[in-house]
Amino acid sequence: MTDSRMLEIIRRLSDATPPPIRLSRLIQSPIQGHFSFVISDEHREAAVWLFEALGKASVNLRYLNEHSEGENKVRFQFCCDAEAQEQVLQLFQSEKVSNFIADFRYVEATVIMSLYPFNGQPQFAARVFGILRQRGIELLGASTATAVFSCVVSSRDADSVLTGLKGVFVWQ
Amino acid sequence: MERFEIFPLKITTSQALLTFINCPTSDHVSRTLFNYLQQCRISIALLVESPVHNEARNLVLVLGEQTLSRIQSDLEALWPAIGIEALVIEKPVAVIRILGPHFDIRPGIAGRLYARLAQAGIKVLINSITVTTALLVVHEREIERVQKELTAVFSPPKSR
Numbered sequence: 547m548t549d550s551r552m553l554e555i556i557r558r559l560s561d562a563t564p565p566p567i568r569l570s571r572l573i574q575s576p577i578q579g580h581f582s583f584v585i586s587d588e589h590r591e592a593a594v595w596l597f598e599a600l601g602k603a604s605v606n607l608r609y610l611n612e613h614s615e616g617e618n619k620v621r622f623q624f625c626c627d628a629e630a631q632e633q634v635l636q637l638f639q640s641e642k643v644s645n646f647i648a649d650f651r652y653v654e655a656t657v658i659m660s661l662y663p664f665n666g667q668p669q670f671a672a673r674v675f676g677i678l679r680q681r682g683i684e685l686l687g688a689s690t691a692t693a694v695f696s697c698v699v700s701s702r703d704a705d706s707v708l709t710g711l712k713g714v715f716v717w718q
Numbered sequence: 719m720e721r722f723e724i725f726p727l728k729i730t731t732s733q734a735l736l737t738f739i740n741c742p743t744s745d746h747v748s749r750t751l752f753n754y755l756q757q758c759r760i761s762i763a764l765l766v767e768s769p770v771h772n773e774a775r776n777l778v779l780v781l782g783e784q785t786l787s788r789i790q791s792d793l794e795a796l797w798p799a800i801g802i803e804a805l806v807i808e809k810p811v812a813v814i815r816i817l818g819p820h821f822d823i824r825p826g827i828a829g830r831l832y833a834r835l836a837q838a839g840i841k842v843l844i845n846s847i848t849v850t851t852a853l854l855v856v857h858e859r860e861i862e863r864v865q866k867e868l869t870a871v872f873s874p875p876k877s878r
Contacts, residue, residue: 601829
């Protein structure tokens with residue numbers, strides 16, 4: 547691939563005028579605990595045990611995703627309601643889990659912001675990522691379903707995120 | 719064990735899974751990539767972003783296979799130019815959407831869904847669960863097995 551082709555792509559992007567994007571609904575979750583970890587394929591049964599235990603305990607997971615990180619490793623991240631955090635931490639301390647996970651991270655007070663309508667629009671994602679990065683807000687995770695774009699941030703950043711989003715979307 | 723009611727499954731085939739490995743966290747990267755996709759009028763079937771080590775991010779996108787073939791050469795030029803470490807593409811994959819009327823008030827669904835599929839040895843490439851919807855990305859050859867296992871957790875509409 548030639549440099550000139552890449553430069554042409556970036557030039558076209560710079561010339562473009564961003565279109566207005568409508569935001570019809572924004573839902574902020576109650577305070578959540580955010581957990582992330584990596585597990586190798588050979589130890590996947592530890593994740594099965596963990597999620598089975600979470601299901602049996604009826605822990606409400608408002609946000610969950612997993613994806614491959616290559617080298618036979620899978621990254622998980624999920625959020626649970628604040629009152630279930632202690633219960634979840636105890637499960638992580640079980641040797642059935644703790645011996646097999648890496649890169650464990652726990653953030654005590656987070657919120658999930660759910661923005662509508664995403665509907666597959668790349669520009670929608672660009673604006674959310676853009677405003678978070680311009681404001682120096684750490685994005686703990688983001689994922690989409692058909693109509694919704696969900697992002698997880700620390701609860702102390704929630705007001706700043708809302709202010710930023712109000713500046714880059716057309717609210718209806 | 720109780721099975722949860724769901725609406726009819728929606729299965730979208732002929733999709734491609736793109737994993738951008740170790741994306742720098744600067745605004746420039748996501749702006750360039752998503753602006754390019756917007757200009758090409760690409761619709762994103764699924765997006766997941768998560769942190770990895772050294773303040774880098776992994777970005778996962780699911781797009782239509784035909785759509786990808788239209789833009790793949792441009793993407794191959796873009797990702798190294800904006801500092802992304804690698805792009806891994808898997809295809810063909812399918813996106814299975816599970817939508818339940820009570821997902822938001824019935825805890826435990828996500829845990830049971832994950833455990834069931836993992837116990838069955840089904841490799842889920844992406845699993846993205848929000849308050850009302852679960853999206854699973856699997857290899858197309860796994861679709862029938864996934865549908866079978868889902869009946870253990872969910873009550874399909876035809877049996878209601």
